[in-house]
Amino acid sequence: MRKADDVEVKAELLSAVQLVRGENGRTTSAAQVAERLNLSETATDLLRNELPRPELFDERFRFSREEFDQHVAFRSVELSNGAILTAENSRFDEVFEQREVADRRGVAGTTRTRMRFSTEGEVVNEQLRKTAR
Amino acid sequence: MMEKLLADYTVRYETMLQPIAAMLEDLIMDHVRSAKRIDRVSTRAKSPERFVAKATKVNDDGTPRYPDPYVQIQDQIGARVTVYYLPDVDSLSGLLLKYFRPIEEQLIVPDSEWEFGYFGLHYVLVLPKDVVPPSIKLEDAPRFFELQIKTLFQHAWSEANHDLGYKPENPLDSNQKRLLAYTSAQAWGADREFEQLARELHVV
Numbered sequence: 001m002r003k004a005d006d007v008e009v010k011a012e013l014l015s016a017v018q019l020v021r022g023e024n025g026r027t028t029s030a031a032q033v034a035e036r037l038n039l040s041e042t043a044t045d046l047l048r049n050e051l052p053r054p055e056l057f058d059e060r061f062r063f064s065r066e067e068f069d070q071h072v073a074f075r076s077v078e079l080s081n082g083a084i085l086t087a088e089n090s091r092f093d094e095v096f097e098q099r100e101v102a103d104r105r106g107v108a109g110t111t112r113t114r115m116r117f118s119t120e121g122e123v124v125n126e127q128l129r130k131t132a133r
Numbered sequence: 134m135m136e137k138l139l140a141d142y143t144v145r146y147e148t149m150l151q152p153i154a155a156m157l158e159d160l161i162m163d164h165v166r167s168a169k170r171i172d173r174v175s176t177r178a179k180s181p182e183r184f185v186a187k188a189t190k191v192n193d194d195g196t197p198r199y200p201d202p203y204v205q206i207q208d209q210i211g212a213r214v215t216v217y218y219l220p221d222v223d224s225l226s227g228l229l230l231k232y233f234r235p236i237e238e239q240l241i242v243p244d245s246e247w248e249f250g251y252f253g254l255h256y257v258l259v260l261p262k263d264v265v266p267p268s269i270k271l272e273d274a275p276r277f278f279e280l281q282i283k284t285l286f287q288h289a290w291s292e293a294n295h296d297l298g299y300k301p302e303n304p305l306d307s308n309q310k311r312l313l314a315y316t317s318a319q320a321w322g323a324d325r326e327f328e329q330l331a332r333e334l335h336v337v
Binding site for chain 1 (some may be wrong): 209263
């Protein structure tokens, strides 16, 4: 995902990460997943190139959501205003309510949608760091 | 012939087995990330000297023990995971067998209850394709690797035993063998004491 420069491809892969969890228990392959999720050619190529060997793209395996979540444990979203929102990947959409807002100050020449994220909870930890991660 | 085997295997060792061993180590580390009380994960490619020594062994009737050594010697790549306590051996083996396909399982213990020596759980597992770099043809890579799961004391004893107990130029005398057996018994006892303590303290 980090290697996806194109914002749309990144968004496509982010959605795929959510949708692929629905494959739980199914015997499938990366190629079949890409086809079923209707991934674009760019996203499919990116996925294929990330595999250790090209043959693995067609290798069949049993998809486990539990295992998948261990590898994609956290999802982090960075906003144009500098905010970074992080939550467990499997619960991100529950933790952060999100909705599109009218684009008052959109960056010229981009098709990015302005989003508002909101959440509520007790503060259990707060940290200052030199870097975001 | 032995020189050719050594030369061929040395190339295999450097260009194929070492890169595969490194990738296998990363993969196993990834799989055991969530497990508790792992002391270390290590992999190694069998050294050319040890491979040739094994490959040129003969049976009692003089025939080669491994007529096709590249296929038949299954520990060209070896992995070892060292855990703290005896119960961790079982839990870790359960975890790893979720990811690797076993061909053989062997719990190695001395032949008699009156003997002490090597203890350990060994598996021969199918080598996953993920750890074979794309520059290497799958058909050339080993099909299997050996996995050992050991406690800290089993690991310590086997390392020292390997270092001291296998010197063809300087074979051990009876008293020295007994000393090694004695240290194995101590390691065996320490594992049981730690197991008992860990259970009493509800650590395992």
